[in-house]
Amino acid sequence: MKESETCPKCTGTQIEPMNFQNSVALNFGTYYLGDLVVPTLFVCVDCGYCESWIVNQKDLEDIRKYGQKRKSTNPSP
Ligand SMILES: [Zn+2]
Numbered sequence: 001m002k003e004s005e006t007c008p009k010c011t012g013t014q015i016e017p018m019n020f021q022n023s024v025a026l027n028f029g030t031y032y033l034g035d036l037v038v039p040t041l042f043v044c045v046d047c048g049y050c051e052s053w054i055v056n057q058k059d060l061e062d063i064r065k066y067g068q069k070r071k072s073t074n075p076s077p
Helices: 057-073
Strands: 015-019 040-044 050-053
Touching: none
Parallel strands: none
Antiparallel strands: 015 040, 040 050
């Protein structure tokens, strides 16, 4: 959806990216890393379907490091 700019639900072609505020990002527990990472929401304006993506490569690196650190301090999931 992010790359194709076509909605997988209704095949609508108007996809609008929206930035989460940090307070909203709190609801996405697995993504939330303090103030480091805020996902971008891609919204189909035809049917309302949305996907959230981390679009910043540096943010993905931060999440990768966070995951590796989490595994080393607490091996069980
Ligand atoms: Zn749609």
